[in-house]
Amino acid sequence: MERRDFFKKAITVAGTAAVGGITLEAGETVHPIDNRKVSNIAFPQKRPLITYSDRPPLLESPRDVFTSALTPNDLFFVRWHMPIIPTYINPGKFTISINGLLDREIKVSLKELKTQFEQVELTAVLQCGGNNRTAFKPTASGIQWGVGAMGCAKWKGVRLRDVLKKAGLKKEAAWIGFNGEDKAVYNETANFVRELKLEHLNDNIILAYEMNGEDLPYLNGYPLRLIIPGTYSDSWIKMISNITVTKERQKLHFMDHAYRIPDNECECETPENLVQKTKPIEEMNVNSIIGYPVTGTKVRSAAELIVRGVAFDSGHGIKKVQISIDGGNMWEEALLDDGSEGKYAYRAFTYAFKPKNSGKLTIMCKASNEKGEAQPFAKDIKWNHGGYKYNGIDEVTVEVVL
Amino acid sequence: MTSMKKLLLILLLMGTTLFAESNTGITMPYIDFPMKEGKGMYSTKGKCNMCHSWGYTINQGLQSKKFWREKVTKMIVVFKAPIRTQKDIDTVVDYLFENYGNGEME
Numbered sequence: 231m232e233r234r235d236f237f238k239k240a241i242t243v244a245g246t247a248a249v250g251g252i253t254l255e256a257g258e259t260v261h262p263i264d265n266r267k268v269s270n271i272a273f274p275q276k277r278p279l280i281t282y283s284d285r286p287p288l289l290e291s292p293r294d295v296f297t298s299a300l301t302p303n304d305l306f307f308v309r310w311h312m313p314i315i316p317t318y319i320n321p322g323k324f325t326i327s328i329n330g331l332l333d334r335e336i337k338v339s340l341k342e343l344k345t346q347f348e349q350v351e352l353t354a355v356l357q358c359g360g361n362n363r364t365a366f367k368p369t370a371s372g373i374q375w376g377v378g379a380m381g382c383a384k385w386k387g388v389r390l391r392d393v394l395k396k397a398g399l400k401k402e403a404a405w406i407g408f409n410g411e412d413k414a415v416y417n418e419t420a421n422f423v424r425e426l427k428l429e430h431l432n433d434n435i436i437l438a439y440e441m442n443g444e445d446l447p448y449l450n451g452y453p454l455r456l457i458i459p460g461t462y463s464d465s466w467i468k469m470i471s472n473i474t475v476t477k478e479r480q481k482l483h484f485m486d487h488a489y490r491i492p493d494n495e496c497e498c499e500t501p502e503n504l505v506q507k508t509k510p511i512e513e514m515n516v517n518s519i520i521g522y523p524v525t526g527t528k529v530r531s532a533a534e535l536i537v538r539g540v541a542f543d544s545g546h547g548i549k550k551v552q553i554s555i556d557g558g559n560m561w562e563e564a565l566l567d568d569g570s571e572g573k574y575a576y577r578a579f580t581y582a583f584k585p586k587n588s589g590k591l592t593i594m595c596k597a598s599n600e601k602g603e604a605q606p607f608a609k610d611i612k613w614n615h616g617g618y619k620y621n622g623i624d625e626v627t628v629e630v631v632l
Numbered sequence: 633m634t635s636m637k638k639l640l641l642i643l644l645l646m647g648t649t650l651f652a653e654s655n656t657g658i659t660m661p662y663i664d665f666p667m668k669e670g671k672g673m674y675s676t677k678g679k680c681n682m683c684h685s686w687g688y689t690i691n692q693g694l695q696s697k698k699f700w701r702e703k704v705t706k707m708i709v710v711f712k713a714p715i716r717t718q719k720d721i722d723t724v725v726d727y728l729f730e731n732y733g734n735g736e737m738e
Binding site for chain 2 (some may be wrong): 273286490
């Protein structure tokens with residue numbers, strides 16, 4: 231397709247969006263790529279996953295993982311920024327340094343974390359901001375994820391607030407910087423450091439050493455990682471070993487340029503008119519996905535089919551998940567689980583029905599949250615250059631056989 | 633024979649205890665991401681794959697020449713990749729665009 235035709239088509243599809251008096255041409259959005267196969271090589275402590283890179287490891291969960299509220303550790307997706315990751319950490323010697331604008335700089339061992347602080351448990355969704363990036367056309371910058379750069383686990387650890395309290399924050403403290411043990415090849419390359427505004431600190435932010443009742447897998451950040459429920463995972467630093475408290479935020483590529491979206495109402499832009507003013511991606515959009523069946527599954531007509539999937543948002547709470555089997559005209563409510571894992575967790579849903587006619591059948595799911603937000607159709611999602619925050623209505627197409 | 637069995641049992645139990653109390657670390661697999669044959673392949677291989685897998689590069693999707701040039705520039709400016717001459721930069725950008733381009737200059 232010629233470029234001009236492309237935009238003509240895009241405009242026909244999505245219309246033009248007027249934002250703050252500026253007319254934006256719309257990009258085009260499709261369903262994310264959904265047919266990638268898992269690799270035949272398993273990474274340590276993992277079952278085979280969709281594999282994009284080994285240095286750094288980038289692994290995606292296949293769709294059929296998303297049928298239960300908790301994602302098994304060995305099926306949990308993996309995303310690192312730096313290629314050199316310690317392959318052995320001695321838990322008896324590991325410490326985390328807390329330094330900067332504090333009454334006293336401290337080092338806390340794993341054992342001290344487990345014995346000298348209140349232990350807390352919290353279930354939360356961990357999702358890459360670029361999950362579903364393949365939905366964005368033209369191709370957005372970054373790893374071309376399909377639907378599985380996310381998971382949900384029960385995390386156990388200690389409150390970040392409690393650890394900082396032990397060190398004593400100074401009055402002028404305003405930013406908390408986090409750094410892990412992963413490194414670049416060259417010493418000159420800056421580490422993957424992320425910062426949190428002190429005013430965003432809350433009791434749900436934890437330093438976790440356990441995931442679903444086990445030590446964290448190495449590739450998910452053993453022995454300690456940061457959990458910031460409700461937000462995309464760009465700041466959930468793995469193998470976290472250093473926390474520095476400062477007055478001013480440092481200049482950081484991964485804060486100043488990456489993981490940012492247009493700072494306008496639609497959080498959108500076009501390749502020709504990139505928006506200069508940007509903001510961090512932060513809060514997760516309401517989203518849902520069908521884990522079973524998957525596209526290509528053969529099902530019997532007149533036999534009960536139980537659709538299974540998960541829904542989540544940033545913590546407002548899922549109000550309902552609806553299913554459509556007629557292309558999005560009629561919607562029926564799915565059954566939600568009891569929500570006992572809490573508001574930051576997946577809500578598992580089921581929807582049982584008997585397909586009538588033979589042939590291809592598309593099943594869609596749409597989640598709405600307590601704030602009144604609902605997932606838009608895939609085609610109505612607006613483009614942004616980083617391909618972040620996609621939350622289009624999901625669909626799978628099965629084949630009904632007599 | 634009996635003492636041998638006893639010894640085996642002791643070793644087995646010791647093994648179980650060790651497993652429960654510590655971890656032995658991990659060994660990362662090597663995954664081959666083949667590069668398309670083309671002018672500048674070896675130069676590109678040396679400059680990009682030194683720091684990260686070829687998978688990391690090609691999983692950015694098929695992109696414009698401007699995109700690849702900006703990525704290479706980012707690798708140099710932000711991540712300090714030692715690609716020093718304009719000729720080297722051009723070689724890498726041309727290889728990427730020739731083999732992993734979307735046909736668009738911008």
